[in-house]
Amino acid sequence: xxxxxxxxxxxxxxxxxxxxxxxxxxxxxxxxxxxxxxxxxxxxxxxxxxxxxxxxxxxxxxxxxxxxxxxxxxxxxxxxxxxxxxxxxxxxxxxxxxxxxxxxxxxxxxxxxxxxxxxxxxxxxxxxxxxxxxxxxxxxxxxxxxxxxxxxxxxxxxxxxxxxxxxxxxxxxxxxxxxxxxxxxxxxxxxxxxxxxxxxxxxxxxxxxxxxxxxxxxxxxxxxxxxxxxxxxxxxxxxxxxxxxxxxxxxxxxxxxxxxxxxxxxxxxxxxxxxxxxxxxxxxxxxxxxxxxxxxxxxxxxxxxxxxxxxxxxxxxxxxxxxxxxxxxxxxxxxxxxxxxxxxxxxxxxxxxxxxxxxxxxxxxxxxxxxxxxxxx
Amino acid sequence: xxxxxxxxxxxxxxxxxxxxxxxxxxxxxxxxxxxxxxxxxxxxxxxxxxxxxxxxxxxxxxxxxxxxxxxxxxxxxxxxxxxxxxxxxxxxxxxxxxxxxxxxxxxxxxxxxxxxxxxxxxxxxxxxxxxxxxxxxxxxxxxxxxxxxxxxxxxxxxxxxxxxxxxxxxxxxxxxxxxxxxxxxxxxxxxxxxxxxxxxxxxxxxxxxxxxxxxxxxxxxxxxxxxxxxxxxxxxxxxxxxxxxxxxxxxxxxxxxxxxxxxxxxxxxxxxxxxxxxxxxxxxxxxxxxxx
Numbered sequence: 001x002x003x004x005x006x007x008x009x010x011x012x013x014x015x016x017x018x019x020x021x022x023x024x025x026x027x028x029x030x031x032x033x034x035x036x037x038x039x040x041x042x043x044x045x046x047x048x049x050x051x052x053x054x055x056x057x058x059x060x061x062x063x064x065x066x067x068x069x070x071x072x073x074x075x076x077x078x079x080x081x082x083x084x085x086x087x088x089x090x091x092x093x094x095x096x097x098x099x100x101x102x103x104x105x106x107x108x109x110x111x112x113x114x115x116x117x118x119x120x121x122x123x124x125x126x127x128x129x130x131x132x133x134x135x136x137x138x139x140x141x142x143x144x145x146x147x148x149x150x151x152x153x154x155x156x157x158x159x160x161x162x163x164x165x166x167x168x169x170x171x172x173x174x175x176x177x178x179x180x181x182x183x184x185x186x187x188x189x190x191x192x193x194x195x196x197x198x199x200x201x202x203x204x205x206x207x208x209x210x211x212x213x214x215x216x217x218x219x220x221x222x223x224x225x226x227x228x229x230x231x232x233x234x235x236x237x238x239x240x241x242x243x244x245x246x247x248x249x250x251x252x253x254x255x256x257x258x259x260x261x262x263x264x265x266x267x268x269x270x271x272x273x274x275x276x277x278x279x280x281x282x283x284x285x286x287x288x289x290x291x292x293x294x295x296x297x298x299x300x301x302x303x304x305x306x307x308x309x310x311x312x313x314x315x316x317x318x319x320x321x322x323x324x325x326x327x328x329x330x331x332x333x334x335x336x337x338x339x340x341x342x343x344x345x346x347x348x349x350x351x352x353x354x355x356x357x358x359x360x361x362x363x364x365x366x367x368x369x370x371x372x373x374x375x376x377x
Numbered sequence: 378x379x380x381x382x383x384x385x386x387x388x389x390x391x392x393x394x395x396x397x398x399x400x401x402x403x404x405x406x407x408x409x410x411x412x413x414x415x416x417x418x419x420x421x422x423x424x425x426x427x428x429x430x431x432x433x434x435x436x437x438x439x440x441x442x443x444x445x446x447x448x449x450x451x452x453x454x455x456x457x458x459x460x461x462x463x464x465x466x467x468x469x470x471x472x473x474x475x476x477x478x479x480x481x482x483x484x485x486x487x488x489x490x491x492x493x494x495x496x497x498x499x500x501x502x503x504x505x506x507x508x509x510x511x512x513x514x515x516x517x518x519x520x521x522x523x524x525x526x527x528x529x530x531x532x533x534x535x536x537x538x539x540x541x542x543x544x545x546x547x548x549x550x551x552x553x554x555x556x557x558x559x560x561x562x563x564x565x566x567x568x569x570x571x572x573x574x575x576x577x578x579x580x581x582x583x584x585x586x587x588x589x590x591x592x593x594x595x596x597x598x599x600x601x602x603x604x605x606x607x608x609x610x611x612x613x614x615x616x617x618x619x620x621x622x623x624x625x626x627x628x629x630x631x632x633x634x635x636x637x638x639x640x641x642x643x644x645x646x647x648x649x650x651x652x653x654x655x656x657x658x659x660x661x662x663x664x665x666x667x668x669x
Contacts, residue, residue, distance in 0.1 A: 108590075258623025
């Protein structure tokens with residue numbers, strides 16, 4: 001789960017990390033009011049759940065109220081990577097002496113929370129990682145001790161050079177580590193962390209992502225969720241025990257198992273078609289699940305054919321077929337459907353589906369080819 | 378021979394009184410796995426599917442000599458169950474539970490290391506040594522005794538491919554589903570090493586997917602350390618970036634972890650990558666015959 005920058009800034013403040021004041025605005029009038037109140041040079045920043053806001057023109061410096069109003073007019077309503085900007089923050093512009101990058105991530109290889117830090121702040125860390133990997137310090141934190149003060153101080157000293165500055169930055173690092181653990185984050189980054197011209201250390205941009213598996217114990221984080229239209233659909237599917245991701249093709253897929261679902265999409269592409277979605281219905285023969293899945297699939301008007309791909313394991317194909325049969329009695333659609341059943345009791349399952357008159361096949365590639373052919377009619 | 382589980386496996390089932398625990402205990406016993414105990418606090422003295430239930434893993438180990446554990450408890454309690462098994466001296470823990478928070482897995486890791494406990498999963502289907510032992514939820518009828526090692530991050534895709542192997546007369550030494558979570562116990566390289574050292578395994582099939590760089594590390598390991606042939610398949614070539622594709626770990630983040638990168642890494646390591654699952658048996662034949 002992702003949150004907006006303004007929400008991350010608030011979490012940082014709650015943990016005592018210095019962040020310049022900001023005001024959240026939904027209208028140009030609110031931007032004007034905020035700029036007047038702050039009464040200084042400000043930055044107007046788009047609040048959308050994607051990176052690359054600066055490059056897209058979603059972040060603008062304003063020297064006075066008039067410029068802030070203009071920036072607000074330009075940014076509110078603009079499109080950044082397909083997302084409409086509905087709100088901005090107006091924040092004090094900082095006098096930057098130097099910019100740094102600091103962040104914590106869960107590292108799969110060391111199986112630790114790893115601190116990433118670089119003196120090349122203010123640019124995308126992925127770029128630094130690609131072009132100048134030596135400029136990134138990676139420090140795996142021992143999960144049994146957490147990030148210790150001396151460790152934070154030594155890393156900060158490598159970045160800042162000056163012990164006075166480093167002590168201030170070290171305090172930011174230990175606070176950031178603590179909030180990362182407390183909130184079950186998967187990413188907590190400050191980019192840039194700055195040294196101001198009057199020797200203060202401040203976080204002036206922040207990004208946080210959270211572990212979906214841990215949201216059950218993070219009610220405060222969950223309350224911050226602002227899903228977009230696609231995510232609303234994904235969350236609704238999840239609540240029905242389905243895992244659904246919309247894509248932009250025209251062949252709907254319904255599959256049992258995530259790996260097989262991905263392989264199904266890939267196969268459709270391999271044979272020249274285009275998958276409309278990822279949809280994992282899990283290992284159950286419950287007709288209601290099939291009905292729910294079918295309803296989600298068919299709500300996408302681009303879908304011209306549907307490929308149902310089931311490999312029966314412990315859930316036997318004849319049970320799956322009975323579930324499908326019940327579901328298909330309820331769902332009335334013109335969209336052609338091809339069913340592939342394989343695995344345990346596949347023959348019995350296919351025999352049960354005979355009476356539906358649906359094309360049934362036993363191999364994945366045949367099913368993909370058939371679904372593509374049907375989508376072109 | 379085989380890896381990790383065999384006729385000497387003495388299994389304790391944690392969460393044996395739950396719906397899944399009970400059901401799969403029956404299946405594992407039926408397959409011939411030596412299930413010696415179950416754990417469910419407060420139910421010591423009862424039996425499930427004829428298996429004695431204990432209050433703790435420690436009690437189960439003392440009474441039965443269990444050396445392997447399988448975990449069916451709900452995700453919020455999985456890390457605790459893993460540590461309980463480890464502290465009780467269990468050497469191999471298989472965690473089926475899905476939805477375990479990443480921080481929980483990070484916290485258990487150093488303790489498992491300290492105790493010398495091996496972990497498979499969480500969020501995995503477990504493993505099977507055909508003809509000897511099933512420690513998991515895999516559908517047994519598709520497996521066949523043989524000499525191909527098999528490692529996968531997926532469930533049903535594993536069944537799909539194993540079925541194809543069996544139909545093409547490629548039996549398996551051991552089939553391991555390592556699970557779809559970002560931070561898990563054993564990774565590809567750990568298992569590749571075990572298969573390399575297993576005298577009965579003559580080749581390995583590896584099923585990877587988008588997210589992370591376990592496949593790239595596997596490719597590097599194969600190029601540097603392995604003498605046995607490996608054939609791979611990578612799921613998720615059409616997956617959009619930034620979206621979790623069902624498995625918590627199957628996500629392309631910041632442009633990293635794409636299928637294309639993984640396929641390139643395997644190709645560079647001399648590992649043929651199948652375009653679709655049906656191609657795998659043929660690639661295996663050719664690789665074993667030294668044709669590719």
